Amino acid sequence: GWTEQSIGSCPMHIQSLRDQRIQAHRYQYGLxxxxxxxxxxxxxxxxxxVALQITSSDCNLWDKGQVVVATSRTRRASDTIFVGDKEETIEALINVMCLKNQYTDYLEAIMKAMTSNSVDTQTFYQPEFFPYCTQYLPLPQGSPGYVYMLRSVKMPSSYYVGETKNLRKRLSQHNSGFGSIITSSPLSRPWAVWAYVCGFNGHEDKELRRYVECKWKEKIHYLTEQKGCNCPFKLGLSVQNIIHTINKSKMHFTNLKLILLFSKAL
Structure with missing residues (x-):
């Protein structure tokens, strides 16, 4: 038969909160x-x-991670029992496994970069894959060379296009007032990277970087002065045709790529 057992609680501890003005205690049991x-x-x-009931209506799940937790609580799969209609349960499991959240595409992009056979170790994340605010997108750490476009935080209509080997270091120089005469004014600082072109081969492509920089500046000047276009998104994307022409010509052993720190959907 059953034997009655008596289990007490853990020793009670009094804890002071908020500069000793509030005291609290907690009872904790061992069962x-x-x-x-x-x-x-x-x-x-x-x-x-474990007995589970998973449906698409009353007992539905909302994250695929819940399926992993629910089906891994027992040592043997036969000890996990699904209650209810078999077909409805299977359909509910398939539906939740196909759901995506804000981290799904980001993790897939990371896995794709990690399993790539490319010798290029640089990894760039586009905003559509990044689950957080675009201002937290990490800038590349290497020094293969970049052509970049800055946008003033205080004066959003002010832009600057330049080229550099190390983007992080150059941005720090601009924001400290030692980057360029154009960006040195305290009225326009700080500056943020709006977009940049990567895929250069270090010092070998310095002339190519300067060429892309010059053409990007010409394109922005044409759009703003002759077309009256001040849309920051169009100005950032205006270098795409230049990149496409260079990649198509195959005159340089590079595969240039535009990285946007803003969403195209905007």
Whole structure:
């Protein structure tokens, strides 16, 4: 038969909060009942048997990670039991496994970069793959050379196009007032990278970087002065045709790529 056992609570500790003006205490018991539980509450537990009901209506899931947790609580798959209609359960599992969240494309882009056979170790993330605000997009750390476009934070209608070997270092110089005469004014600082072109081969492509810089400046001048276009998104994208022409000519052993630190959807 059943034997009655008495289990007490852990020793109570009084803790002072907010400069000793508030005191709190907590009771903690040594038993956790697994009669019913949520998926998140069961995370990390190894259970003897689990019965689940997953549907597309009343008992639906909203993240594919929940499926991993729900189906890995027992040592054997046969000890995980799905309650309800078989076809409905299968359909519900397929639906939730096909869901995407803000991290899905980002993780896929990282995995693609990690499994690439390319010798280029630089990794660039476009805003459509980045799950956070575009201002937190990491700038490249290497020094193969870049052509970049800056936009003033205080004066959004002010732009600057330049070329450099190390983009992070050059941005720091601009924001400290030692980058260029155009960007040195305290009224326009700080500056933020709006877009940049990568894919150069270091010192060998210095002339090519200067060429792209010059053509990008000419394109921006043409759009702003002759076409009256001051759209920052169009100005940032205006270098695309220049890149396409260079890549198509195959005169340089490069594969230039435009990295946007803003969303095209904007």
């Amino acid at each position: 956790k009942h697994h009669i019913t539980s949520t998926i998140h509450a069961s995370m990390g537990d190894t259970l003897f048997r």
